[in-house]
Amino acid sequence: MTPTVTEDSGVPVDDFWAIVPAGGSGTRLWPLSRAGHPKFLHDLTGEGHTLLQGTVARVAPLSGERVVVVTGVAHADAVRAQLPHLRAEQVLAEPSPRDSMAAIAWAAAVIEARDPEAIVGSFAADHVIPDGAAFRGCVREAIDVARDGFLVTIGVEPTFPATSFGYIQMGHRLAGHASAARVRQFVEKPDAARAAAYLATGEFRWNAGMFVVRASVLLDLLGQWHPELAAGARELAADPSSLPRVWPRLTRIAIDHAVAEPAADIGRVAVVPGSFTWNDIGDFATLRELLPAADGVAVLGDAGQVVTLDSTGLVAARGGRTVAVVGLTDIIVVDTGDAVLVTSAAQAQEVKGVVDALKATGRTTLI
């Protein structure tokens, strides 16, 4: 199937709301990302805005000021400080982590209470999409598809047989839309051979965890498989004072398992394919790919503080000190004020082990 890029027309969609789940600790990005200051609060791409600010700015041409951020209570103040134009009720503070379904359902219920016909799009706060116009073109088509009652996901065209993402298998095209198709199935992160087989078919897309759907449809679908979750979310929206009582009882489950997969099985999920570059910055190897490289080394921070000889990889100079790298291939060096990490691109997923080790030895101020 040929990838389609729908150009964004630039006009906001009056009944469209953006939901931005801002969660996750980003332990694979330690020591840049910390539990108290997770990755979405950082400018990891050196573009002058944080991942959270970039996410909101990217969708704003469609949503206008209709944005709701859901984050942990520990990060709510930092989120508000980074997004000063949001009103108090646009930042929902979770008393405790209850996974993505509870977060998105709560936001959807709050939006539904204001506008029962509203369409919502959920976009994680820590993803990077350099081509915002191409992204919005896909979302705009997804909004149109969502008006027909579908739960719509964006399927990112794979550029390599990734094993760290789930996949979406596309089915028949949906009539009346530029590129949307039904979803045949969602599949879990594959092994390398299976990922290559997926790519060979041309039917599979990366699951970037983006969903566009009428708020009421999302909650009604959720009600089919997790009625207590849908009812709890609507209770929170109707009576904010119920939060301390209702929140702790909400089922911990990801939106994929709670709604997307079962809804696909009954033919209620569509996919709009997108061929834009998408990066979830899962680890430093992924981050490296986002950054321009001079002489083979991508630099985050002040390039004037970095000296590299015969090396390739990523250097993050965030400690105010000179970082020198000599004769190493695919090396990752992350310098911060109180900690320095050295690993390789191939081992980047294992960085979370450092956080585990620090936790185990009681050095919790560093994590």
Added chain:
Amino acid sequence: MTPTVTEDSGVPVDDFWAIVPAGGSGTRLWPLSRAGHPKFLHDLTGEGHTLLQGTVARVAPLSGERVVVVTGVAHADAVRAQLPHLRAEQVLAEPSPRDSMAAIAWAAAVIEARDPEAIVGSFAADHVIPDGAAFRGCVREAIDVARDGFLVTIGVEPTFPATSFGYIQMGHRLAGHASAARVRQFVEKPDAARAAAYLATGEFRWNAGMFVVRASVLLDLLGQWHPELAAGARELAADPSSLPRVWPRLTRIAIDHAVAEPAADIGRVAVVPGSFTWNDIGDFATLRELLPAADGVAVLGDAGQVVTLDSTGLVAARGGRTVAVVGLTDIIVVDTGDAVLVTSAAQAQEVKGVVDALKATGRTTLI
């Protein structure tokens, strides 16, 4: 030839003086070693004393207080601070670098002026010899050989076919001494094949740059090939006020080329073999071998600040921060207050290129 370890008898030798040349910038040990604070001023082995202090303490059982340190004028105060028991005249401050022959000749002439029969031993301030008693046993024999008019060097038994050291080829044994032999020749740093061939003969020793000789013999031998150097050194000893005039005119030459090699050609050089462990800490790969390793990683500094997972190599934690290393083999990480270096053991010799790069870009405060 079987290595011989002569046990040290523990009695000082009344006419023996130690000369400690404290020079060299140690650019291969950047950022631990800096031009303003070179490696001999550091505790690189984590033993609680600097290399300079360790060198003086190692020879003190033979020399007593008869020690003369020769160092650059920029480091004289630091040397005096580290060796507070030395009198002012025991630290000779070179106005400018003139290589090892000028430094040693000056010290030898100063000692000769005090005791015309004195025997001197020259031991660089930045070498490490864990077994001081074995070292002193060799020096004690070298002193006895020096009484016969020889320039005596210590030949360290090679433990591998090193290509970063010069070698000494031993000739016939000297009668009347436990293990001393004549030197057939000094040879320059060999390539790997030649080094292996040297080891196979059993006749070759590492040239550790240690010389034991009667002060007057050294200066008289020097006078044969470099009369202006010998005369200049004796003028400095006779009239310290001549330093600004005489010093800049002294020939820049290493003691090996100025005296040791030509004297070997006329049969005036002997060697005492030593089988002690000797390390000149030429780079971080060499330093690593000196340090105990836990889980494959040698740590210099506070081991409580180091977290390593599936890694081997060296971590120097001298920056007061946590250093984490994940999944790297033979890695070198050196953390200091204002700079961090990352390289591999195999590339350790190339670290001097960082100093060159910093110099070229004007960042001289870091070098």
